[in-house]
Amino acid sequence: MRTALVLLFLLALAAIPGSALPQRTVSVEQVDDFYVDYPELAPWLDQLYLFDVYSSPWFAAIYLLLFTSLVGCVIPRMRTHLRALRSPPPAAPRHFERLPYSARFTTTASPDTVLAEARRTLRGHRVRTSTDHVAGERGYLRETGNLLFHASLVGLLVALAAGSLLGYRGNMLVVEGDGFANAVPSYDAFHPGAAVDSADLEPFTFWLEDFEASFVEDGQLRGQAENYTAELRYRETPDGPEQYHDLEVNHPLSVQGAQVYLLGHGYAPEFTVTDATGEVVFDQAVPFLPSPEAEDMIASEGVVKVPDTSEEQLGFRGVFLPSPTENAAGELISDFPAPRDPIVTLDAYQGDLGLDSGESQSVYQLQTEFMEEIGTTTALGVGDTWELPDGAGTITFTGYSEYISMEVTSDPGRVPALVASSVAVAALLLTLLVRPRRCWIRVHRADTADAETVVEVGGLSKTDHAEVTADFHAVTTRLRNRLRGDSRASQ
Amino acid sequence: MQVLPVDIADSWSLSALSDTMVLAMIVAYAVGLLLFAVEAAYGQRTTLRSRTPATVGGSGTSEGGGDEPDDLEVRLRETPSQVKAPRHWVGTLGLVVVGLGLVCNLLQIVARGLAAERWPWGNMFEFVVAICFGAVAAFLYVALRHQARFLGVFVLVPVLILLGVAARWLYNEAGPLIPALDSYWIAIHVSAAIVATGAFMVAGSTTIAYLLAHRAELRRAAGEVVTGVAGQLPSSQVLDRLAHGLIVFAFPLWTFSIIAGAIWADEAWGRFWGWDPKEVWSFITWIIYAAYLHARATAGWRGPRSAWISLAGFACLLFNFFAVNYLFSGLHSYA
Numbered sequence: 144m145r146t147a148l149v150l151l152f153l154l155a156l157a158a159i160p161g162s163a164l165p166q167r168t169v170s171v172e173q174v175d176d177f178y179v180d181y182p183e184l185a186p187w188l189d190q191l192y193l194f195d196v197y198s199s200p201w202f203a204a205i206y207l208l209l210f211t212s213l214v215g216c217v218i219p220r221m222r223t224h225l226r227a228l229r230s231p232p233p234a235a236p237r238h239f240e241r242l243p244y245s246a247r248f249t250t251t252a253s254p255d256t257v258l259a260e261a262r263r264t265l266r267g268h269r270v271r272t273s274t275d276h277v278a279g280e281r282g283y284l285r286e287t288g289n290l291l292f293h294a295s296l297v298g299l300l301v302a303l304a305a306g307s308l309l310g311y312r313g314n315m316l317v318v319e320g321d322g323f324a325n326a327v328p329s330y331d332a333f334h335p336g337a338a339v340d341s342a343d344l345e346p347f348t349f350w351l352e353d354f355e356a357s358f359v360e361d362g363q364l365r366g367q368a369e370n371y372t373a374e375l376r377y378r379e380t381p382d383g384p385e386q387y388h389d390l391e392v393n394h395p396l397s398v399q400g401a402q403v404y405l406l407g408h409g410y411a412p413e414f415t416v417t418d419a420t421g422e423v424v425f426d427q428a429v430p431f432l433p434s435p436e437a438e439d440m441i442a443s444e445g446v447v448k449v450p451d452t453s454e455e456q457l458g459f460r461g462v463f464l465p466s467p468t469e470n471a472a473g474e475l476i477s478d479f480p481a482p483r484d485p486i487v488t489l490d491a492y493q494g495d496l497g498l499d500s501g502e503s504q505s506v507y508q509l510q511t512e513f514m515e516e517i518g519t520t521t522a523l524g525v526g527d528t529w530e531l532p533d534g535a536g537t538i539t540f541t542g543y544s545e546y547i548s549m550e551v552t553s554d555p556g557r558v559p560a561l562v563a564s565s566v567a568v569a570a571l572l573l574t575l576l577v578r579p580r581r582c583w584i585r586v587h588r589a590d591t592a593d594a595e596t597v598v599e600v601g602g603l604s605k606t607d608h609a610e611v612t613a614d615f616h617a618v619t620t621r622l623r624n625r626l627r628g629d630s631r632a633s634q
Numbered sequence: 635m636q637v638l639p640v641d642i643a644d645s646w647s648l649s650a651l652s653d654t655m656v657l658a659m660i661v662a663y664a665v666g667l668l669l670f671a672v673e674a675a676y677g678q679r680t681t682l683r684s685r686t687p688a689t690v691g692g693s694g695t696s697e698g699g700g701d702e703p704d705d706l707e708v709r710l711r712e713t714p715s716q717v718k719a720p721r722h723w724v725g726t727l728g729l730v731v732v733g734l735g736l737v738c739n740l741l742q743i744v745a746r747g748l749a750a751e752r753w754p755w756g757n758m759f760e761f762v763v764a765i766c767f768g769a770v771a772a773f774l775y776v777a778l779r780h781q782a783r784f785l786g787v788f789v790l791v792p793v794l795i796l797l798g799v800a801a802r803w804l805y806n807e808a809g810p811l812i813p814a815l816d817s818y819w820i821a822i823h824v825s826a827a828i829v830a831t832g833a834f835m836v837a838g839s840t841t842i843a844y845l846l847a848h849r850a851e852l853r854r855a856a857g858e859v860v861t862g863v864a865g866q867l868p869s870s871q872v873l874d875r876l877a878h879g880l881i882v883f884a885f886p887l888w889t890f891s892i893i894a895g896a897i898w899a900d901e902a903w904g905r906f907w908g909w910d911p912k913e914v915w916s917f918i919t920w921i922i923y924a925a926y927l928h929a930r931a932t933a934g935w936r937g938p939r940s941a942w943i944s945l946a947g948f949a950c951l952l953f954n955f956f957a958v959n960y961l962f963s964g965l966h967s968y969a
Contacts, residue, residue, distance in 0.1 A: 144932040151925040155918045155950075162914040162962055169908060197909050240709055248706040303907075312904070363806070370816070393817035393902050404904040550904040557906055564893045568886055575882045612710065623706065 147216065150209040157205050161196030164188065168197065210300060217293045224286045231271035232280035235583035235601065244602035244615040249595045250626045254586040257598055257626060261584035264622045268582065276585035288573025295570060298563035306556025311335040311344070316430045318411045318546040322350040325401070325551065345399035345553070349377035354545045356408055358480050366439055366480055373405055373547050390547075401553040409433050409443055412463050412487050412543045418452040418536045425449045430546045431463045432507055440477040441465050446509040447489075447538075448496050457536065458492040458509045463543070467522065475522060486522040487540050491531055493517045578611050580604040582618055598622065648749035655742035656763070660797050662735025663770070663790055669728030670786030674863050677720030682781045682868075719784040720866045728786060729777060732770060739767045755824045756815055758959070762800035764824075765955075766793045768832020772880065776836065782876055784868060788839035819898035826891035831951060833884035834923075837877045838948035841941050844873035848938055874941070878930060881944060885923050892916055911962035915954035922947035 165173035174194050178185040192199030239245040250257065254275070261277040262270055268279030313330035317323050325348065327333050327341050335341050353374040359367045373390040379398055388396045396403040409432060416425035431445030442464050449457040466479035467486045475488065494514030497504065504510065518532045528539040581603045589595035600622070602615030743764060747754035754760050773789040776782040847867040850860040859865075867873070895916075900906040907913060926943040929935035 144928060145934075148925055148928055148932060148935065151921050151928065155921040155925070158914050158918050158921075161909055162911040162958070166909060169910060241711065243711045244708075246706060246708040393819070393898075395901060395904070402900075402904060404902075406904070552904045554905070557900060560906065561893075561897065564889075564896070568889050568893065571886045571889060575886060616708065619706070619708070 144216075146212045147209065150205060150212060153205050154209060157196070157202050160193055164193050164196075166196060167194050206300075210297060213293055214297065217290055220286070221290050224283075224290060227286075228283060232269055232278040232581060234271075234273065235276045235278055235585055239583070239585070239599050239601035242601040242603050244600075244612050246600045246616070246619045247597060248619075248623055249589055249597050250623070251594060252596060252626045253594075254588065254596050257584075257586045257596055257622075260625045261586075261598075261622060264618055264625065265582060265584070275587060276583055279582045279584075280580070282577050282579030284573045285577040285579045288570040288577065292567050292570035292574055295563045295567040299560055299567065302556040302559035302563055304556070306336075306554040306560065308336045308338045310552065310554035310556065311339045311341075312550065312552045314406075314548065314550050316409075316546050316548050317351045318428050318430060319351055319354050319544045322348060323549075324348045330551075345401050346381055347377060347379050347398045347401070348381065349375045349396070349403070351547065352376050354408060354547055356481065356545070366478075368480070371405060371408060371547075375403075400555065401551055404550045404552070406548045406550055407433075408545055408547045409441060410463050410465060410482070410485070410543050411546045412445075412461070412485075413541045414447055414459075415539045415541050416447070416449045416457065416536060418449075418454065418457070419534055420453045421536075422453070424451050424453075424536075426541075428544050428546075431461065434462075439480065441480040442477040445507060448498070448506075448509065450496055450498055452536070454535075455493045456496045456498075456514075457531075458494075458496055458511070458514055459538065460490045460492070460509055461487050463487050482543065484524060485543060486524055487520075488522055489520045489529065489538065491517050491519070491529075491535075491538070493535060578604060578606050580611055580614070582615060584618075584622065598626075648745045652742045652745035652749060655738045655745060656797075656801060659735045659738035659742060659766075660794065660801065662731050662738060663766075663794055663797070666728045666732035666735060667787060667790040667794060669724045669731060670783070670790065673722040673725035673728065674720055674784065674787055674866060677722035677725065677866070679718050679866060680721040682717040682719060717781070717868045717872050719781075719868045725783050725786070729774070729783060732786070732790070733774060736767065736770050736774060739763065739770065743767060752816075753820050753824070755820060755828065757804075757806045759800050759804040759806045761824070761828065761955070762796050762804060764828045765831045765835065766797055766800075768829045769793055769835040770832075772833045772836040776876060776880070780876060782840075784866075785836070785840055785843060785876075787863070788843050789836055792835060792839065817898060817902065819894060819901070823891055823894040823898050826887050826894060830884045830887040830891055831955070833880050833887070834948055834951055837880035837884060838945060840873055840877040840880065841944050841948075843867055844870050844877055844941055845938060847873055848941075874937070877941070877944065881923060881926065885927065888916075888920060888923070892920060911958045912954065915950060915958050919947055919950040919954055922950055 165177050167174050177194075188194065192201065196202055236242065239247075252260070258272060258277055262272060265277060265279035268281040269283075271278045311334060313327075313333040315323065315329060315331050323329055325344050325346060327344070333341070351373055355370075355372045357369045359365055359369055371392055375388045375390050375396060377386055377388060377396065377398065378384070379386075390396055390403065390405045392405055395405070409430060411428040411430040413428040414425060415423060418424045425447070429445055429447050431443035433441045434444045442462065444460070444462055447457075447459040447461060449459075463485060464475060464477040464487075465481060465485045466477050466483040467475050468478045470476050475486070492509065492511055492514040494511075497510045497513060517535065520529045523529060523540040525540060525542055528537050530537050583599075583601045585599045585601070586596050589597050600615065600619045602612070602618070604611040604615075743754045743760075746760065750756070755764055769789060770793060773782075773785060776785065846864040848870040850864040850867065851870055853860050854865075895913075896906040899908070899913075922943060926940055926947055929940040929943050
């Protein structure tokens with residue numbers, strides 16, 4: 144017990160740094176930001192696994208030790224308990240007065256009658272009758288619950304381990320009207336478990352038919368999202384039937400053991416770019432990400448990369464404002480998340496996008512080392528065209544669609560984990576609420592000349608509780624009242 | 635009594651009603667606190683009615699015919715410690731006033747839910763009000779069932795501090811929920827957390843009273859004269875049992891609340907457990923209270939030591955509730 148206590152405290156202490164420092168499992172970006180803010184400190188912390196606390200060896204060491212001590216404690220207790228379950232209640236102690244509760248009274252009923260009545264009084268107990276006493280025991284479920292609780296914690300740990308080995312998680316953006324096929328290349332980020340065959344994911348596909356978002360219009364909470372609904376058309380297998388699902392934040396799509404979630408949404412402005420020769424070299428929607436500082440009003444940033452031009456490649460950094468307005472400082476900001484005459488502003492670059500270097504590039508970042516800034520637009524509304532300087536071409540903001548950010552998770556451990564933790568709660572209730580107790584009722588002939596029988600009642604309980612004492616006393620009075628009824632009936 | 639105007643169902647007047655009720659319950663709890671303080675200071679130390687059979691050598695609990703000679707003898711190894719606490723009629727009045735405050739508290743919650751057309755726990759202000767409801771309800775329960783009215787001061791001080799903080803800094807207009815909170819799981823997960831927190835809060839107050847009483851007993855045993863509130867408290871054993879009983883009630887509920895939260899997180903965020911700071915701290919709280927339950931069954935750890943563990947658990951609970959939202963960024967940022 145003392146070991147378990149110490150390990151419990153250690154586990155609680157060890158969990159603390161993970162809440163104070165950014166964790167890779169929660170957000171890789173936050174860890175990267177931390178590296179930028181504390182370039183000296185961060186590598187040291189990383190050495191100590193402080194950005195991966197919950198998968199660190201020292202955290203694992205503590206909980207594995209705790210579980211070892213748990214198993215080491217529970218298995219012998221299980222054996223003892225199984226033996227106790229099979230054996231009858233122990234015989235009465237000699238001196239009842241040493242028990243927490245004892246009582247005695249006399250009756251005119253014969254010892255045999257008393258013992259018979261005693262057995263009936265101890266209904267609900269496991270009972271053993273010997274020549275001069277009845278032994279009763281009840282409340283075995285407390286220990287059963289206690290052992291089951293600890294066993295289900297082991298079950299929970301196994302389920303979590305299985306989930307992290309066999310499960311995977313992936314994130315992606317899907318623009319309204321586009322589709323998605325569940326395969327690794329479709330994801331922007333993919334985190335497989337150690338035992339996952341990435342080439343063999345569940346072969347479902349879906350299309351984002353429509354997306355609606357609504358927001359609070361007025362008051363203190365103006366701009367807060369009220370509801371997101373995405374209409375999905377999907378197939379469980381490539382040749383399966385088409386089905387529909389309304390995807391909402393609290394209403395994921397469950398398909399083939401994987402879950403598809405709606406996390407958030409944003410805008411994908413559509414651009415048409417012509418090069419110096421007037422040829423259309425780019426015509427598509429580009430997802431812009433909400434900038435962290437203006438996330439609530441979805442002022443978004445993104446880049447447009449146009450590699451296939453006749454001369455030098457073109458690149459644009461842009462800002463999309465769904466509901467543009469000027470703030471007090473004269474800057475353009477967005478003051479509502481829904482689109483109301485949205486605008487984009489663009490910075491144009493000319494040169495080498497660096498796409499051919501072989502290094503992988505984020506689609507949300509423009510590398511401008513080999514590019515030259517050639518100009519900045521004023522605000523462009525839908526349909527506006529900007530003539531690039533020096534006849535380099537044109538870019539037209541033709542419209543916008545919405546996209547949703549999504550996550551797919553597959554965790555085979557989730558149902559077993561739920562079962563294990565539900566069993567744990569039920570078992571915990573048994574442990575905390577059942578009060579085991581032993582009760583003995585002994586008879587002997589009184590020394591007096593009268594045909595009297597002395598009845599002794601003794602009670603023992605592991606939990607000190609006033610109610611148990613009251614229960615023992617209830618046994619005594621019930622037995623006495625029954626015997627009175629009996630003796631009256633026999634008179 | 636004036637008949638309520640017809641437009642009471644109008645959401646404006648409902649939210650106005652809910653705001654009035656916040657004020658009303660703060661006043662009621664403050665008056666209740668004052669009355670309990672008067673009782674603690676000026677009450678007569680009285681033996682409370684005991685629920686253990688006080689029948690040593692007596693025949694008081696005979697239920698059958700009384701005409702026969704009754705020689706029933708009962709012997710208890712430990713004579714049940716008599717519960718003594720200061721009593722004064724203002725304490726009864728205090729119970730009534732706090733009861734009225736609880737009704738205002740409930741009305742406030744209902745009115746706010748109706749005004750916002752949703753479950754009335756969507757932001758910090760609403761959680762605090764609901765937790766105070768849970769704590770005061772738990773207090774009234776132990777006050778009526780276990781005659782633990784002497785806890786009034788210990789429970790109402792933190793309740794009033796919380797309500798003050800809520801009204802001053804956390805107040806928010808009744809409004810709709812953000813999409814992530816819009817689920818029936820809010821009723822299950824948050825309600826369980828609120829009731830458990832309320833009970834933990836009363837347990838924490840009782841534990842503080844326990845530590846005071848324990849120290850007073852040690853000083854008394856050393857021959858000192860103990861005066862003041864500490865000297866008037868019932869025996870530390872009684873307080874310890876009461877605190878344990880409350881934690882035994884709250885701990886499974888807290889466990890359930892964590893599991894319900896995990897199921898909801900699985901639906902809303904795509905994973906049932908992700909070590910979000912709020913999750914981390916509810917895990918820590920759970921571990922500490924589990925340690926308390928173990929400590930109470932471990933030789934050498936009973937008494938003040940386990941009491942301090944339980945207080946550490948309560949500190950983690952409070953830290954989780956307040957600090958985590960402001961110190962760390964996480965998915966529970968609304969609450």
